[in-house]
Structure formats: structure tokens, C-alpha cells
Amino acid sequence: MPLRYLTASESHGPALTAILEGMPAGLPLDEDLIALDLVRRQSGAGTGDRMAIEKDRAQILAGVMEGVTTGAPIALQLINKDHANWKGKAVPAYTTPRPGHADLAAAVKYGYDDIRPALERASARETAARVAVGAVCRAYLNTFGITVGGYVTAIGGHAATLEGLSFDHRISRARASETQCPDPDTADLITKAIGKAHDAGETLGGIIEIAVQGLPVGLGSHVNWDRRLDARLAQAVLGVPAIKGVEIGNAFDNTGKPGTLAHDAVIPGPDGLQRRSNACGGVEGGISNGEPLWLRAAMKPIPSTRKGQDTVNLATGAVSLTYYERSDVCPVPRAVVVLEAVVAIVLADALMEKLGGDSIAEMKPRFDILRRATFADVRMTGQPHVFWP
Numbered sequence: 001m002p003l004r005y006l007t008a009s010e011s012h013g014p015a016l017t018a019i020l021e022g023m024p025a026g027l028p029l030d031e032d033l034i035a036l037d038l039v040r041r042q043s044g045a046g047t048g049d050r051m052a053i054e055k056d057r058a059q060i061l062a063g064v065m066e067g068v069t070t071g072a073p074i075a076l077q078l079i080n081k082d083h084a085n086w087k088g089k090a091v092p093a094y095t096t097p098r099p100g101h102a103d104l105a106a107a108v109k110y111g112y113d114d115i116r117p118a119l120e121r122a123s124a125r126e127t128a129a130r131v132a133v134g135a136v137c138r139a140y141l142n143t144f145g146i147t148v149g150g151y152v153t154a155i156g157g158h159a160a161t162l163e164g165l166s167f168d169h170r171i172s173r174a175r176a177s178e179t180q181c182p183d184p185d186t187a188d189l190i191t192k193a194i195g196k197a198h199d200a201g202e203t204l205g206g207i208i209e210i211a212v213q214g215l216p217v218g219l220g221s222h223v224n225w226d227r228r229l230d231a232r233l234a235q236a237v238l239g240v241p242a243i244k245g246v247e248i249g250n251a252f253d254n255t256g257k258p259g260t261l262a263h264d265a266v267i268p269g270p271d272g273l274q275r276r277s278n279a280c281g282g283v284e285g286g287i288s289n290g291e292p293l294w295l296r297a298a299m300k301p302i303p304s305t306r307k308g309q310d311t312v313n314l315a316t317g318a319v320s321l322t323y324y325e326r327s328d329v330c331p332v333p334r335a336v337v338v339l340e341a342v343v344a345i346v347l348a349d350a351l352m353e354k355l356g357g358d359s360i361a362e363m364k365p366r367f368d369i370l371r372r373a374t375f376a377d378v379r380m381t382g383q384p385h386v387f388w389p
């Protein structure tokens, strides 16, 4: 797969670093563009105090010259402003593992005598680096008219009513709300629920929907499991901390329907063939089918709660309550851009695989051919074959 990236960071270390390799030459890129996505990860209803300290900005250290990608690895760095508050200070031992975090399993696995190294790396602070990488991939996709947007459909059990609302409307309405929920009535309920959870020392989870428009037919493949587009998306989405479930299209709802009502009928249309519905979320057999791609992700109520949870102090063996450090109440709204980022990364990779080439100039004409090769061109002979003579 042409695109790969790695991040390295500790939550309160000096900086977050990401290296993205495989981006073709000729893509205009600057720090202001990346900042547009980073700022979205820093705000929203339910955000904790850390984000008031950080003013995330990715510095481009390599791979871009005169404002254009060169085809070389792109190195990005985000300085942690909070690092100054930790540098040189003795930090009390962290010995009370928090249920729902990597704390206990990571301490056992790596033999730590303090939970701090586990929580520093497992912290979702790292997702800022992924958002920066995602912003580069979004810029690549936008070059071909492909857009990735997301919104909140539920928080704390309050579910939005979105029927009849286009993806564009859902996305633009979500951007105007602190909750990232396009339905104003539900957004009000969510705001109140987050306030209540805050006062009670609780946290809230929710559901995020991502919609991708403008995708051509043919990204991903049915030929092997690890080339399936849906499988690649699921891995990326589940790779985001606190995301515990993913469905492509109406996957769970479809389980209750008979087969004839669960699929998207193929019908003649003005441009050849079209679909009567899009319950499969734009992916069939692991391949994009030209319809908008959409998926849902379930985010758990995050595990750092001000209200203590039962645990055991690993230094003393005594039963204890979890120790609370500054945390979000509900990061679901600001996780929207994180999910957009990881989806954009997978799709940029899949598109590059399909197009081949080392520069945008080389890819553009190939994309135009791919775009034109719609279902109108599908003509079969209708003759029998002897496939295994």
C-alpha cells in the first residue's frame, strides 16, 4: 500500500511527531491548511482544560518545498505547550490503574513500576498527530473532488433525527454546533446531558457518522481480506482510542431485515446504472461502488471519571479509588475530526493504489479516466464461457 505513517509522542512530552511517506509530488500544502483541522480537534462541548493550554499547530519539517509536496516523506511536529509545566518536576508515582485505560495491562506487559509511561503514550493526545496527517490526506482527496465529513448522531443516549437531511446539510449544520450534532433539538439535549455528567463526575459516549462523497468506483478489492476497503476502514476507525464499534452503512439495522430489503437495488439511470438506496454504505465486496461511502463509529464513555472507580493500588495492594487527573467529560464532538482524518488516510492510500504514479500531475489524467469509466461503459457479451476446461 503506497501510503504509510507513524507517530511518536508522549502526552506531556516536548512534541508530537508524525512521518507520512508516499504522498505524491505536486500537492500544495501549508501549515495554515493543517491548522484548520487541528483547531476542530481542540474545541467542542465536553472538552477538558488541557485544550485551553494547547494551541495546536503542525510545523512542516520535511517533504514540502515552496509550498508544494516533493514526494519525499513529510515530517510534521506539534509542540506540546503543557510540557513546560512538567519539565524538571518530580511527578508523584501513578500506581492506581484506571479501568478502561491501558494502565494495568500495559504495566504488566512492559514491566513498568509506574503507570505514567503507559498513560503518556496511550493518551488520545496522540490523535492530534493523526489529525495533522489526515489533513494532508484530505488535501490530496480534495484535489480529486473527494470530500470527507462527519457529525455526531448520538451522545448519552440522545439520538438525532436526520432523515431527509443530505450529507452536506448534516455536515454544515454540525460545524455550527458545539456538539457537532446537526439536529438542533438533540444538540440542546446533549448540551444539557454533558453539563449534568460534568457535575456528577461522569463521562458520556456517543455515535459519530462519517460520509465520503465523490469517491470513484473501484477502491479496495475483493481478492484478499486485507485489501477490502471496508476492512481497512474498520481497522483505522477502531484504531482511534475509545472507539469500540464500527458499522459500514446500515450494518446492524440490516440484520433484522430479509435479504431482499437489505440491499441496494440496481436500476437504470440517466448515467447508466444507479442504486435505489445506499444501505451498504458505498462498499460492496470490499470495493467502493461509486455511491457515497458512509460509516458509523461507537465511542465509549471515556474512562477517566472524576467520580472514583474501584481499583487496587499496585504499590500497597490496598483497595482504592482511581486517582483523577484533568480530563474531558465527553470528547465525542472533537473526535469527529479524528475519525475524518483516519478515514481520509485510508482512502488516500486506496486511491493512490488505484491511480499509481508519483506526482499529482501524473495522477490527475488517470483519475479523469477512472471517473469517466462509469457503469454506462459496462457491456457484457452475454455468451457462455467454459471457465475450467
Ligand SMILES: Cc1cc2nc3c(=O)[nH]c(=O)nc-3n(C[C@H](O)[C@H](O)[C@H](O)COP(=O)(O)O)c2cc1C
Pocket: 048, 100, 101, 102, 122, 123, 124, 127, 240, 241, 242, 243, 300, 302, 303, 304, 305, 326, 327, 328, 329, 331, 334, 335, 338
Ligand atoms: C479525541 C479524544 C479525546 C479523548 N480524551 C480522553 C480524556 O480526556 N480522558 C479519558 O479518559 N479518555 C479520553 N479518550 C479516550 C482514551 O484515550 C481511551 O479510552 C483510552 O486510551 C483506552 O483505550 P480504549 O478505550 O481504546 O481501549 C479520548 C479519546 C479521543 C479520541
